[in-house]
Amino acid sequence: MIITVVFSTHNGAGTLPAMLAKFRELTMPPGTELQIVAVDNNSSDATGDILRTASADLPLTAIRHGERGKNRALNAALPLARGELVIFTDDDVLPDPNWLVALQRAAAENPGFDIFGGHIIPHWPSPPPRWITEQTPLGITYALTASHLPAGEIFPGLIWGPNMMVRRSVFDAGLRFNEAIGPSSGQYIMGSETEFNLRAHRNGHRCYFAPDAKVQHIIRPGQMSKQWVVQRAYRFGRNAWNQYVSGAEKFNGPTLLGMPRWRFRSYLDHACRALLLRLRNRADDAFAHDWEKSFLRGYFAQWWQTRRSQPLPTATAK
Structure with a gap:
């Protein structure tokens, strides 16, 4: 089995080195091969150089997509994905070493489900102030999952971009990410993965939460203003x-x-x-x-x- 990890990055030089270092520590499920497809989404910093350097010791293919928009970049990567399982993440996550093992196990043990998510935990640059911890919806703001979520079927809107896996058969059926929404320049419309998951769910694809599949989401200082x-x-x-x-x-x-x-x-x-x-x-x-x-x-x-x-x-x- 091949597992493909896909992510898009725009000017991700500040977080990519730490993320790719964690990729080198990932444990592979027995009998699986890893493929990483990284899309440089019109970066103007050192992102391209970082990805090219990482391809020397990671099974990473880097492509450049000149039109801004995360969903455009992800759709451009899909034709390169060879895996039966396609994992999506962001350029500012630190995956747990057991991340791939936990997601592959969830897929193998739950053949009736096509979309999978796992825990997203904050990696704060400093202790957050009270107005963040008590007055801000952390899930919506930082894509953090609730700590109490159990294993099992989950509402499609509660699986988010930093930690999401989709069976390739869903894309073979023709579904793609909505390019009119999602991270881009300006005041873009949030919720691209939510929109995709809800649309897939209406087409009969069920969603499963695997709490053992964990990533940390890097919160940058500017994101605490x-x-x-x-x-x-x-x-x-x-x-x-x-x-x-x-x-x-x-x-x-x-x-x-x-x-x-x-x-x-x-x-x-x-x-x-x-x-x-x-x-x-x-x-x-x-x-x-x-x-x-x-x-x-x-x-x-x-x-x-x-x-x-x-x-x-x-x-x-x-």
Whole structure:
């Protein structure tokens, strides 16, 4: 059996050396061969040189894709993937030595499942402040999994890009990543793996969580600023509106021009709560409401952008 690991990197020189060092420590499942396909997604730093150097002692093929966009890069890599199992990750993860063994075992023991995920644990550059640990949704913001998730079937939206495996048969059936969303330049729409997994699930592909398959997600100092976190909330809001339009999220109640009216009330509520907390000198406590406000701004922005080009959703009971 061949296992293929695919990742895209844009200006990843700061994290790639540590990641590739961990790749050299991976334990291979018996009777398997590793193939790594790395896509340099239009980097302007030393990423290309790092990948070329790594190919000397890793089974790594590096290609360059000049058009920005993680999903474009991943789709460009898929024709090169020879593995029956295709593992996707990011350029800022530190895999556990047993990572491949755990994912291959999960696939072998659960033939009725086609998409697999595992734990994603933070690798903080310094102890995070309270406003991050208590006021920020860590899963959405840093793609960290909840520590209590057990082995077994899982909701497709809870398998994320740093630690995700797909049987090749899913791609042979024609599914590809949506190139209109995912990491790119500007205020891109988050949720590319979530969108792919939900779409695959609607086509009958079930998702499984393997808690023994672990990676650490490198959190960089700049990703611990309030500005960076609220930008993530905005991008997530854009994705959430798309999920609502697609029917993946359903709400019961009245709408205004297709927008659930309670969303407007929610924005005003969070704005008032944030203001009151700041007047009481509790800025850290106000941050949870700042996050929700930014999320809703992204939600409203995507609604306004798409409402003329897509059918308006109707309020539907869950």
